[in-house]
Structures are given as C-alpha cells and as structure tokens.
Amino acid sequence: MSPEPGSINLTDRIRGGVDPMVPRIYNVERIRRNNHDTFTMELNPADGGNPEPFSAGQFNMLYIFGVGEIPVSISGDPVQDGPLMHTIREVGTVTRAMARLKPGDSIGVRGPFGSHWPVELAVGTDVVIVAGGIGLAPLRPVIYQVTGNRSRYGRMVLLYGARAPKEILYQRQLKAWGGSFDMDVHVTVDRGERGWNGEIGVVTGLIRRAPLDRSGAIALICGPEIMMRFSAQELLRRGMDKDRIYVSMERNMKCGVGLCGHCQYGAKIICKDGPVYRYDDIESLLGRREV
Amino acid sequence: MGDTLETLKSDLFAAPFCEGLEDTHLEVLLACAHEERMPKGRFLFHEGAAADYFYIIVSGRVGLELNCPNRGGLSIQTCDAGDVVGSSWLIPPCIWRFDARVLEECRLVSMDAAVLREHCKADPTFGYAMVERIAQVKAERLDAARLQLLDLYGNPEEGRHVARTRID
Numbered sequence A: 001m002s003p004e005p006g007s008i009n010l011t012d013r014i015r016g017g018v019d020p021m022v023p024r025i026y027n028v029e030r031i032r033r034n035n036h037d038t039f040t041m042e043l044n045p046a047d048g049g050n051p052e053p054f055s056a057g058q059f060n061m062l063y064i065f066g067v068g069e070i071p072v073s074i075s076g077d078p079v080q081d082g083p084l085m086h087t088i089r090e091v092g093t094v095t096r097a098m099a100r101l102k103p104g105d106s107i108g109v110r111g112p113f114g115s116h117w118p119v120e121l122a123v124g125t126d127v128v129i130v131a132g133g134i135g136l137a138p139l140r141p142v143i144y145q146v147t148g149n150r151s152r153y154g155r156m157v158l159l160y161g162a163r164a165p166k167e168i169l170y171q172r173q174l175k176a177w178g179g180s181f182d183m184d185v186h187v188t189v190d191r192g193e194r195g196w197n198g199e200i201g202v203v204t205g206l207i208r209r210a211p212l213d214r215s216g217a218i219a220l221i222c223g224p225e226i227m228m229r230f231s232a233q234e235l236l237r238r239g240m241d242k243d244r245i246y247v248s249m250e251r252n253m254k255c256g257v258g259l260c261g262h263c264q265y266g267a268k269i270i271c272k273d274g275p276v277y278r279y280d281d282i283e284s285l286l287g288r289r290e291v
Numbered sequence B: 001m002g003d004t005l006e007t008l009k010s011d012l013f014a015a016p017f018c019e020g021l022e023d024t025h026l027e028v029l030l031a032c033a034h035e036e037r038m039p040k041g042r043f044l045f046h047e048g049a050a051a052d053y054f055y056i057i058v059s060g061r062v063g064l065e066l067n068c069p070n071r072g073g074l075s076i077q078t079c080d081a082g083d084v085v086g087s088s089w090l091i092p093p094c095i096w097r098f099d100a101r102v103l104e105e106c107r108l109v110s111m112d113a114a115v116l117r118e119h120c121k122a123d124p125t126f127g128y129a130m131v132e133r134i135a136q137v138k139a140e141r142l143d144a145a146r147l148q149l150l151d152l153y154g155n156p157e158e159g160r161h162v163a164r165t166r167i168d
Ligand SMILES: Cc1cc2nc3c(=O)[nH]c(=O)nc-3n(C[C@H](O)[C@H](O)[C@H](O)COP(=O)(O)OP(=O)(O)OC[C@H]3O[C@@H](n4cnc5c(N)ncnc54)[C@H](O)[C@@H]3O)c2cc1C
Pocket: A059, A068, A070, A071, A072, A073, A074, A087, A088, A089, A090, A091, A092, A093, A094, A095, A096, A134, A137, A138, A249, A250, A251, A252, A253, A275, B156, B157
C-alpha cells in the first residue's frame, strides 16, 4: 500500500537518520476519560517540535519507563496539526500504568509504524466503516480525514457496535457526526440498559440494513477478530467485493519494525506489512487455529 | 382506499421477507396483510399469548423483552425497518416467547398468521417458502445471540476475574 500524502514510512525515517528503535520523549498534555475503562491521551514532543506525521490506521509503540512498551493506534486527526492522540483501554500492566499518568509526565514514543487505511481508494465512492468496541479508535482518523474533505467522497456510513450504552466511545462526537448531513451513523449495543432506546443487537445486524452502494463502496473494519470475520462475511453477502474490504489485525509486538518476528501471523508480519490488510490477503488465516 | 392498498402492497413487497417470492405467494401474503400504526410504549404482543399474527416494520423500532422478576422488562434485541417481529407463529406451539414493545412510533404491516398457517398446510410450496424465511430470521437471531454470548467487547481481565472467582 503506498503511503498517504504527508506520511513518512520506516525507510524514510532510517534514511533521515532516525533510529526507529529509539523512542522520542513526549509529555502528557491531557488525559480524557471516554468511559470506565477507556481514556484518550494527548501528547506533545518534549523537545518542543511537532508530533510525527502519520496516516490513518498507523500505530505507535508507547513506552512507559520502567513498566513496558505496547503498540497503540493513533486516534487523532492525520490532516490537522495538533497533539498526538491515543485512545487506550485498560486491560493490563502497561495500559493501567498509562491510565495513571498525569499532565506533564513523560512517555516514550516510537513510530508511526505499519500500513494505513486506504482512504485514497475511497475518493469518489462510498465509505463504510464498521467498528466494534475500542476498534473505533483506529478508525477515527479516517472519519476526520473524510469529513475534513467531504466533497471528495461519496456517502459515508458508520456502523458501530459496543458492549453496553455506557461503553460507547466518543459519544458526543458520534452524536455530532450523526446529526450532520455528512454521515449516516448507526450504533448498536450487545446489552441494553434502562433508558436506552437505541438498537440492541450485534453490529452484523446493522450491516444487513445499511445503505450500501455495492459496486464502488469501500469497507474498513476494526474490532475483535471474530467481529471482523462475521462483518466481512455479511458485507460479502450484501454484494461487496473482497478487494474492497479492509481489516486491521492485532498481535502482541516487541520491535514494531519487522525485526523480531514476535507479531508473525502465518506468513505475515503484522507490524510491518499490517496492521491494515485487504480482506482477501488475510482471509485464509482468519479463524484458523494455531497460525 | 386505492392509495392505501397500493401503499400496503409496496411496503409489504419491499420487505426483505418477501424477496424472491413467487407472484402467487405474494398475493396470498397481501390478502392476509394490513397496515397499522403503533405509538411508543404499546405492546405488540406478550410472552405466553397465542402467536396468531406477526409484523413487518415499515418504520420505527420495536424491542423484544423478557420480563424478569425485580428487574422489569429486559430488552434483548431491537428490530428496525424491514425486520420481521415475531417468528413463533410458524413453529408449534405457536406461542409468543417474548414481549414486543414499541420503542419508537411504528408503521407496520401486520400479517394474519392464523390464516397463513392454513395456507402453508394447503400449499406445501408456499409453506416451504414461509419456513425458509422464518428459518432465516431464526438463524440470524441465533448467530447474533452466539456473538452476544461471547461478550466480544468485554475486558479480558474482567472475564479472567469472573473465571477465577468461580474456580475459587
Ligand atoms: C497494531 C495494534 C494497535 C493497537 N491499538 C490499540 C488502541 O488503539 N487502543 C488500545 O487500547 N489497544 C490497542 N492495541 C492493543 C494494546 O496493544 C494491548 O491492549 C496492550 O498491549 C495490552 O498491554 P498491557 O500490558 O496493558 O496488558 P497485558 O498485561 O499484556 O495483558 C493483560 C490482559 O489483556 C489481554 N490483552 C493484551 N492485549 C490485548 C488486546 N490487544 N486485545 C484484547 N486483550 C488483550 C491479555 O491477554 C491479558 O489477558 C493495539 C494492538 C496492536 C497490535
């Protein structure tokens, strides 16, 4: 996948004298709670420079000194200047330590790494975004990019599934996006609660009813692997072509630059030729045991 | 009157439930259909009652609920435009298994299921077409229920905590 305009890939960085294994120090500007276990962190380089440019779908290796380093997708706007943004769910040692950071604290950042969502292929056609849970975070940069240059794209449809109403990410933004004429936003939850009058059911149910232009549309899916598999199958049933569907894969990572083999998935090295793959490129591996 | 029939016909025939049906079968369905409007809060049916009709939603939203002592009606699934509400009418004992409550004012095509069952018995080709469609509704709901059961978006640590608590 060719890099988006403005993005810098790994080879350029090495040629430019940047060692991809050495973290750049960033300071925490702000931490905002999205829900009970998810927060968005805004970071700026401690050296006073600008954050690295990135393309929608790329990730950084974030290093908490003395605790550990993890891959996290970038959730901010790839086109506008501003702080580096990561939306993180607390699941274990490093993510919990990140949740305890305060404005002014330091963090090491390596990246951006990996492939990106093919936003350039969507120019002039419909864009269907299918997200599950924290999977909306790596797709938010696509939404910023498309809404920032709305006339270049066709219809935009966002289908989002969360576990419960209180776990829905970016609630205010979802309302604003859905309230504008720019985007069809459909949200469903696996479990309803009192006072919730929205949809209850899985995200594949939303795909069944989504307004799709089968011929040209491009679909970008991110969420738990099973959700991505079922969503891709539902999109295929709706008549979409395999080569217009993209998914973002996750595996544990160490180097993040294709050196250690930690993230190997079949013949794929997720950190280097992923995390974003065309569905037909990865389909044979999805759902297979012991890949 | 003519307009009403035309609206009913176009609403019914546009539903995914009717996709691929033969003209003669569509005519049978049309003869058993009528249009209804339901305000928010109204129940379409209650668990345990005879399933002698079912609905296709034209617009609005319906919640399928189970009534739970001390917890009230628990919504387990919602149905939106194009969806079928009620699949128990074709499967003996033809009794509703859930409550169905209107969450957003609805325009519905309501179908006389008692008459349709008779048509199914009299014309096995029509009966098979109905079974196929209701099986599709059931299969989609079973897939959805399985995915919901997996709790895909759950925090892995919470799951582990629950598992540990149970083992201890
Ligand atoms: C390319 C890429 C992009 C990512 N983007 C994001 C992002 O934008 N936001 C975000 O919150 N996370 C993201 N992740 C996942 C994130 O890297 C992990 O959640 C993190 O590594 C967990 O580290 P930990 O030390 O907190 O948990 P650990 O202590 O390593 O693990 C704690 C528990 O969490 C489970 N766990 C670990 N990783 C994951 C995972 N990926 N999914 C589900 N359960 C997991 C473990 O099995 C274990 O049960 C991304 C991962 C990859 C590979």
